[in-house]
Amino acid sequence: MTRLSLSYPLVLLLCTIMLASSCGTNKNIPYFKDIPDSLYGSPKSIPSFAFKDPLIQANDILQISILTLDPQVNNILTAANSTSYAVQPGSANLPATASAVTGFLVDKNGMVELPVIGKIQVAGLTTAVARDTIHNKVAAFYKDPVVNVRFANFNITVLGEVARPATYVVPSEKVSILDAIGMAGDLTIFGKRENVLLIRDSMGAKQVVRFDLNSSSTLLSPYFYLRQGDVVYVEPNKSKVASTDAVRTRNLTLAASGISLLIVILTRL
Missing domain, CATH: 1.10.287 (Helix Hairpins)
Incomplete structure (x- = not known):
């Protein structure tokens, strides 16, 4: 006894x-755990932050395609657009042998230089506005040009407790924090979901902000959509430490x- x-x-x-x-x-593992389970048959609209087109900055690389009625001119412009620039190693969705992207480099003054057309100011513009600006310049030399502009080096870096930490070059300008985490293979079981850090370059300074992926309030953050060069860091939880x-x-x-x-x-x- x-x-x-x-x-x-x-x-x-x-x-x-x-x-x-x-x-x-286990309590902090689910994403958006504040969304009730009763929404199976009746969806609910959740407000989110509106996407804003990113602005072109110095040192960005732009793919600028210009088509005219003159095939010879098209060949000249295409050759100029094939200039290669090195990208950061570890870009996960590039082939293993790829180490460069092609396009026009935006110089430190925010300008790109096109054959025949000359230098055009594009920094501070969206790609849509830059396209219209370039079109107006080209139209002074060639009849009915067709112009397209997109980022060639739009990259996001994901570090920390994710399955595939790397720098990802993405074809779309509309990339959210969830897209970045998805590309990196999701957080590991040791990832601290309530404390995901974002680091962003902004006019020579570093902006830092944290996300709580357990809460749907993340969708309302003005940083929900990422910008070129953003770094996402997932901190390890106490179990991993x-x-x-x-x-x-x-x-x-x-x-x-x-x-x-x-x-x-x-x-x-």
């Missing part, structure tokens, strides 16, 4: 600790062994 009264509280305490540690790590801490792991193992030994000794009294 004495053995049972001594050992039972210790066994109960050990089981409680183990149960708490196994359940406590503990699993990589050799000293703490050793201490926990010794403590568990000591408790087990104590239980064995008390049950044999």
Whole structure:
């Protein structure tokens, strides 16, 4: 009777600790857990931040295609558009042998230089406005030109607790924080979903903001849609930190062994 009264509280305490540690790590895993489960048959509209077209900046690389009625002119413009520029290593959706993108480099003054047409100011413009600006310039030289402008080096970097951390060159200008995480293969089980960090270059300074992916309020953030060169960092949670801490792991193992030994000794009294 004495053995049972001594050992039972210790066994109960050990089981409680183990149960708490196994359940406590699950509460922050789901995305948008504030959206109720009752929406299966009746969808609900959730407001989100409106997308704004990104602005062209110095050092961006633009793919500018100009088609005219003169095939010879088209060949000249196409050749100029094939200038190669190095991109950051590890661009995950480029072939393994690819190390450059082609296009026109926006110089430090915010201008691109086109054959025959000359230099055109494009910094601070969206690609749609830049297209119209270039079209007006080209129309002074050639009849009925067709102009298209897009980013050639729109890249996003995803680091930390994701399946495939890398720099991703994306073909679309409309990329959200969820798109970036999806390209990186989603967060690992150790990713801190309530504390995802975004780092952005802005006029020579660094802007930093954090997202809580457990909450649908993320959809309302003005930073929900990413910009060229953004860096997303997923912080590891306490479980990952503990699993990589050799000293703490050793201490926990010794403590568990000591408790087990104590239980064995008390049950044999």
